[in-house]
Amino acid sequence: MIRLEKRPTPSRLWTAVTPVFAVLATMLVGGALFGFLGADPFEAIRTIFWDPLFHPQFAAYSRPQLLVKAGPLILIAIGLSIGFRAGIWNIGAEGQYIMGAVVGAAAGLALYPSDSVLVFPLMILAGALGGWAWAMIPAVLKTRFGTNEILVSLMLVYVAQTILASVSSGLLRNPEGMGFPGSRNFKQWDAAHNAEIIAGTGMHWGVAAALIAVIAAYVLMARHIQGFNIRLTGEAPRAARFAGVSPTRIVVLCLGISGALAGLAGLFEVTGPAGQITIDFNSNYGFTAIIVAFLGRLHPIGILLAGLLMALTYIGGELAQLMLGVPGASIQLFQGMLLFFLLATDVFTNYRVRIGAKGVA
Amino acid sequence: MAETLLSIRGLTKAYPGVVANDDVSFDIGRGEIHALLGENGAGKSTLVKMIYGLVQPDRGSMTMNGSGFAPARPSEARRAGVAMVFQHFSLFDALDVAENVALGMETPPPMRDLARQIREVSETYGLPLDPGRTVGTLSAGERQRVEIIRCLLQDPRLLIMDEPTSVLTPQEVGILFETLRKLKGEGVSILYISHKLEEIRALCDTATILRLGKKVATCTPAETTARQLAEMMVGSSFAAPSARDHAKGAVMLKVDGLSLPAPGAFGTPLRGIGFEVRAGEVLGIGGVAGNGQDELLAALSGERLSPASSVLLMGADVSRQGPVARRASGLLAAPEERLGHAAAPNMSLIENGVLTAARRRGLVSGGMISWGRARDFAEEVIKAFDVRTPGPHVAARALSGGNLQKFVVGREILQKPQVLVINQPTWGVDAAAAAAIRQALLDLAGEGAAIVVISQDLDELMEISDRFGALNEGRLSAIRPVADLDIEQIGLMMGGAHDMEVAHVDA
Incomplete structure (x- = not known):
């Protein structure tokens, strides 16, 4: 008989090791999956995890993409992880990401064609504000009326998508775009372009912001009393109240941080890699970031690594579609598998497995 | 002493890093109120859990009525006539008394019969309780009665009570003791866990004292002073709080x-x-x-x-x-x-x-x-x-x-x-x-x-x-x-x- 026995203290070793196990299990089962789809499993795994970085022909293109994709994932996941630590489940980062992009882009486009150096910083601020404001809706509804932030934030994603569809063919449409939906292209407007900081690396301002967020989140959660209060609220809400932490403040703070960071990610994406507001500029980063946050154990450094890994599966997935002809959905399945295995192996952090009979019967 | 109901021989149970019970032996007589005394961590809970089938011993044996007794789960212990009232009640606030009792039974009778049985038992043993009341509205003492009646409905031969008086008023303690003495008179044995020494001296016929997993002594509490009992429990004499002068300030x-x-x-x-x-x-x-x-x-x-x-x-x-x-x-x-x-x-x-x-x-x-x-x-x-x-x-x-x-x-x-x-x-x-x-x-x-x-x-x-x-x-x-x-x-x-x-x- 196999039994699970609760550990007195969560195992540090297992906390670190479970993500590695999850990745290995995903490779194994994912490889089998690709095998069934008629592709060579080893080649598929190599195409996803190895080729994007080291393939002689494609690596030059795909290596910078790693940072381009990891940047927004990390930025959003850092914000989410802070809320998740407090037991506040913001599932609607995708909506905050879209609204950050829309509000930031709108603020910039209102100043077109100014070439002031203030345009881009202003857009960044507006982007953060847009995401923050969108996250304040579930925050206020939760603190005032006790609604569930999971449902409200998720539903608001669909509202945000509808707004995005509306403005990209209405308010923010490029007047010189010959009637096509989509805003002006920021890549062609230097004052508002989120260009690469170091050419050819994929390192744009959003990636820089993500790195700053990683460090700031680390300091906040490990050293600052506010981070302590956030963790305490997640661990034991009654003890937090006893310590003097206001639950309302924590909800507003956590949703605010995650909303603002998601908004920033949206703004950096739309002014950089995407280039313009279109109906589908968003690539579900807001949802994938949830996986990144958990894969990274809600720890800033973990999230940094998890974001890079997840970006790799994106790029590798595209490569696998292109070279091996596996369907795009199988890549999403592959990413889902990663989260599944992570949660499954997670049990070993808090429990140890005992095999054998329960003493003498 | 009366004939033996439950005999415990050399029970040993070790957990990683700690031996909770080390070669514990004693007997509980029929119709005897037997106290189990010990500090926190002395192994009282583990011992009781073994009797109740929640934990299996590593070594040692028990006999009930002369035949081997090794319950693998609480339901087996209950079939053998062991019932237990836990220190922390497992009751649902939103349900009424009869529903709570039914939840603890393997084959509950129809609600109306059960309510009648509850009334009968509560009258017989002087434990007033209305089967239709919602548990959330009951006092701690009344909740304990629910647990006790749940046990009594099984016709137990051995009733285990874990620190039963910690939630009761002195009057309620009096009522409980009456009930326990009545049960004893009917030949039910009671294993009574407590650290309130005066209570044990007033109620119990025999006391077994555990310290650090080992049995220290089995004695007759009425013939032992509270201080002696306490010192056997702790293993050394300890200081009682000293008095102080009462200069009152602002x-x-x-x-x-x-x-x-x-x-x-x-x-x-x-x-x-x-x-x-x-x-x-x-x-x-x-x-x-x-x-x-x-x-x-x-x-x-x-x-x-x-x-x-x-x-x-x-x-x-x-x-x-x-x-x-x-x-x-x-x-x-x-x-x-x-x-x-x-x-x-x-x-x-x-x-x-x-x-x-x-x-x-x-x-x-x-x-x-x-x-x-x-x-x-x-x-x-x-x-x-x-x-x-x-x-x-x-x-x-x-x-x-x-x-x-x-x-x-x-x-x-x-x-x-x-x-x-x-x-x-x-x-x-x-x-x-x-x-x-x-x-x-x-x-x-x-x-x-x-x-x-x-x-x-x-x-x-x-x-x-x-x-x-x-x-x-x-x-x-x-x-x-x-x-x-x-x-x-x-x-x-x-x-x-x-x-x-x-x-x-x-x-």
Whole structure:
């Protein structure tokens, strides 16, 4: 008989090791999956995890993409992880990401064609504000009326998508775009372009912001009393109240941080890699970031690594579609598998497995 | 002694790192009330769990009525006639008495028959209980009756009771003892776990004492003094709290007309509570669990704000201030529930030190936590209060209840409060540690702090308080000097007879 026995203290070793196990299990089962789809499993795994970085022909293109994709994932996941630590489940980062992009882009486009150096910083601020404001809706509804932030934030994603569809063919449409939906292209407007900081690396301002967020989140959660209060609220809400932490403040703070960071990610994406507001500029980063946050154990450094890994599966997935002809959905399945295995192996952090009979019967 | 019902021979059970029971042997006679005595961690629970089939022994054997008895699960133990009343009730507040009883049975009869059976049993054994009442509205004593009746319906031959009197008023204890004696008269054996020595001496025929997993002695409690029993339990003599002089100072905490609505469906509203505590004084607040103790503590700690000028700390109105501000002005509190309220279970002792001592002990500056200083503080508490733990990095839930309690109490005392409000300071703590905690509270009062001790342990309150009041349904009785009280009066105060006239006792 196999039994699970609760550990007195969560195992540090297992906390670190479970993500590695999850990745290995995903490779194994994912490889089998690709095998069934008629592709060579080893080649598929190599195409996803190895080729994007080291393939002689494609690596030059795909290596910078790693940072381009990891940047927004990390930025959003850092914000989410802070809320998740407090037991506040913001599932609607995708909506905050879209609204950050829309509000930031709108603020910039209102100043077109100014070439002031203030345009881009202003857009960044507006982007953060847009995401923050969108996250304040579930925050206020939760603190005032006790609604569930999971449902409200998720539903608001669909509202945000509808707004995005509306403005990209209405308010923010490029007047010189010959009637096509989509805003002006920021890549062609230097004052508002989120260009690469170091050419050819994929390192744009959003990636820089993500790195700053990683460090700031680390300091906040490990050293600052506010981070302590956030963790305490997640661990034991009654003890937090006893310590003097206001639950309302924590909800507003956590949703605010995650909303603002998601908004920033949206703004950096739309002014950089995407280039313009279109109906589908968003690539579900807001949802994938949830996986990144958990894969990274809600720890800033973990999230940094998890974001890079997840970006790799994106790029590798595209490569696998292109070279091996596996369907795009199988890549999403592959990413889902990663989260599944992570949660499954997670049990070993808090429990140890005992095999054998329960003493003498 | 009468013929033997259950015979225990050489029971041994080891857990990783600790031998909970080491070669324990004794006999329980038919129709005998047998006490099982021991400190926390002496192995009482493990032993009882083996008898009840929750845990299987590593070695040793049991015989019931002369034939082998090795229950692999509680249902087998129940079939063999073993029933158990746990210390923590497993009842559903929203269901009524009969439904709760039915949930504990393997094949419950139809509800109407069950209600009739409950009425019969409750009348036979003098345990008044209405099967149709919702459990959420029952007092702790009545809830215990539900558990007892659930056991009695199974016609047990051995009834195990785990610290049954800790939640009862003296009157309710009297009723319970009558019931137990009646059961004994019918030939039912009772294994009675307690650390209240006077009770055991009054009730039990035989006592088995455990220390550190080993049997120390089996004796006849009526022929042994309470002090001898205690010393066998602890293994050495311990100091009883010493008296101190009562130089009373200024009023430190004044509560006036404190009323608050109930926090939830099964909470208790506070109704016009008023009292004063002076520097150097200990005010004891008694009462049966669930009469507003938690609510009073929350209103004093600042977790719940109360109407303006209902809580005054050294003359300043703090009723609208939260816990952080109250702590800053010198009002500290320690709630009853250790895990999840006084401490965060999954966080280390270092982090749990920061939980309340962040500002008073300067563990935070400019918003940044100094983990070095936090560690020093946790180690200081561990050392000063003899908290048994491998180190300060251990999660709070890994500590035994008594050790965590020592940490929680120590954490507040070492912050040198002007006023300390503490709920159930020695709940589940062994005798030596309880004595140490009481002494620390008295020392703190000796240094000029005002202390409010909320407790269900009357002996404790009589021992350390200067004045005493009782909570009943959210009301506080008149406060009386302890020296003027006898147990009868206290019982009436707890029952809600504020003017201490002979009252209608609902039993």
